[in-house]
Amino acid sequence: MIMPNTFRGGVHPESHKRDSKDRPLETLPPPPELVLPLSMHIGAPCEPTVMAGDRVLVGSLIANSSAPISAPIHSPVSGRVAAIEPRPHPNGGLVQSIVITNDGLDKPDPLIDTRGSVESLTPKDIIEIARNAGVVGLGGAAFPAAAKIQSGIGKTDTLIINCAECEPYITSGYRAMIENTDEILGGVRLLAKALEPKITVMALEANKLDVAERFRERIGDDKSIEVKVLKTKYPQGGEKQLVRAVTGRKVPPGQLPSAVGCTVFNPETAAAIYRAAMTGAPLLTRGVTVAGSAISNPKNLLVRIGTPLRYLISAVGGFKADPYKLILGGPMMGSALSSLDAPVIKSTNALLAFAEGEDRFDPNPTCIHCGKCLKVCPMNLMPLYINMYYTHHLDDELKTTNVSDCIECGSCAYVCPGRLHLTQVCRAAKAHLQDLARKEAQGK
Ligand code: SF4
Ligand code: SF4
Numbered sequence: 001m002i003m004p005n006t007f008r009g010g011v012h013p014e015s016h017k018r019d020s021k022d023r024p025l026e027t028l029p030p031p032p033e034l035v036l037p038l039s040m041h042i043g044a045p046c047e048p049t050v051m052a053g054d055r056v057l058v059g060s061l062i063a064n065s066s067a068p069i070s071a072p073i074h075s076p077v078s079g080r081v082a083a084i085e086p087r088p089h090p091n092g093g094l095v096q097s098i099v100i101t102n103d104g105l106d107k108p109d110p111l112i113d114t115r116g117s118v119e120s121l122t123p124k125d126i127i128e129i130a131r132n133a134g135v136v137g138l139g140g141a142a143f144p145a146a147a148k149i150q151s152g153i154g155k156t157d158t159l160i161i162n163c164a165e166c167e168p169y170i171t172s173g174y175r176a177m178i179e180n181t182d183e184i185l186g187g188v189r190l191l192a193k194a195l196e197p198k199i200t201v202m203a204l205e206a207n208k209l210d211v212a213e214r215f216r217e218r219i220g221d222d223k224s225i226e227v228k229v230l231k232t233k234y235p236q237g238g239e240k241q242l243v244r245a246v247t248g249r250k251v252p253p254g255q256l257p258s259a260v261g262c263t264v265f266n267p268e269t270a271a272a273i274y275r276a277a278m279t280g281a282p283l284l285t286r287g288v289t290v291a292g293s294a295i296s297n298p299k300n301l302l303v304r305i306g307t308p309l310r311y312l313i314s315a316v317g318g319f320k321a322d323p324y325k326l327i328l329g330g331p332m333m334g335s336a337l338s339s340l341d342a343p344v345i346k347s348t349n350a351l352l353a354f355a356e357g358e359d360r361f362d363p364n365p366t367c368i369h370c371g372k373c374l375k376v377c378p379m380n381l382m383p384l385y386i387n388m389y390y391t392h393h394l395d396d397e398l399k400t401t402n403v404s405d406c407i408e409c410g411s412c413a414y415v416c417p418g419r420l421h422l423t424q425v426c427r428a429a430k431a432h433l434q435d436l437a438r439k440e441a442q443g444k
Pocket of ligand 1: 374378410412426
């Protein structure tokens with residue numbers, strides 16, 4: 001038996017994937033109105049290229065930016081621009097958004113350039129295709145794919161496809177790997193063409209052996225792509241943890257996987273690049289798992305970006321219990337959602353709803369110095385000291401904790417018997433130190 005590779009630390013939360021893993025991606029009809037925030041990726045927000053009243057078609061460019069790290073936005077339906085105005089954003093607050101009234105005709109934009117073949121594409125073409133299609137990292141990070149390919153050229157000996165999907169409840173990526181295997185591998189080959197790695201590794205957790213088998217069947221004798229099964233452990237899908245588990249290399253603090261010769265892509269991102277290369281189609285849809293104890297009928301949905309989250313809840317039969325807590329993304333790294341009026345954006349991989357009594361909230365959290373948080377932190381940090389220094393305003397001590405390396409995985413909070421809100425504290429401490437550094441640089 002081959003021993004699966006892994007990384008230091010981590011936790012083993014109950015996966016809760018059974019409810020949705022066998023539910024194939026179901027195409028959700030687009031709603032009457034879609035909302036596209038101008039900021040739904042890492043990098044510069046876009047500027048609208050349309051005005052209220054303009055007619056748009058499926059795939060029409062509606063917003064763009066000339067910044068090197070950004071991703072254009074396209075209309076997911078045909079219809080009319082109803083307004084450009086602040087609307088609720090899934091990450092909180094109001095964000096300038098393009099509101100489109102759907103005419104129900106799904107008329108494609110004739111400007112979309114269909115290729116039908118990818119054989120002759122150069123690395124430059126692949127970057128341009130990813131950029132023009134507005135493809136971003138679909139695992140949740142939403143980093144523009146073109147910028148990532150560009151930054152990995154000449155620095156990548158190992159291309160890693162992150163098929164871990166280690167967060168509990170989420171199975172939309174699993175479904176995509178089962179249902180769109182060929183598109184994913186087509187995209188992986190395009191990425192390999194652009195990055196010229198020595199080896200490409202499809203990295204999965206040991207709980208997805210059926211996907212591993214499927215990949216192996218399709219890859220056949222191609223020795224340039226290897227399927228590697230890793231231990232099932234959270235956060236196996238964290239980029240630095242994945243690099244460590246696959247190659248044994250340690251990404252230095254504050255650096256990216258390319259510092260140790262690796263570039264990491266999500267399989268659905270690869271598929272989106274392949275689709276754009278073959279059909280010219282920009283990124284208009286994404287898979288979303290809708291699950292949790294308050295959901296009547298958990299499902300995986302294929303949703304047009306811009307669809308209000310409320311619409312997804314109706315598609316799964318509504319709530320079976322009062323939704324005490326709504327989370328966008330997984331329960332470990334996702335964020336609490338305050339309004340179902342916000343839309344699905346490019347980074348939305350799951351919408352979870354939980355009934356009362358399922359969270360670990362304690363109004364009087366107390367550290368009992370058990371040391372569990374030290375053992376599980378995959379970044380080798382000391383969450384109890386981060387918590388102590390931050391809450392007691394000990395900035396000099398806080399600066400010695402390397403909290404900026406925290407990947408906000410939630411493992412420490414998950415094991416903490418004192419119910420301390422360690423992930424929130426780490427997030428706040430990182431922002432606080434950044435703020436201090438900015439003020440110091442300005443001489444304040
Ligand atoms: S300190 Fe950060 S990286 Fe370490 S376990 Fe906690 S959330 Fe994860
Ligand atoms: S796990 Fe919680 S209680 Fe234990 S040392 Fe860390 S912060 Fe304290």
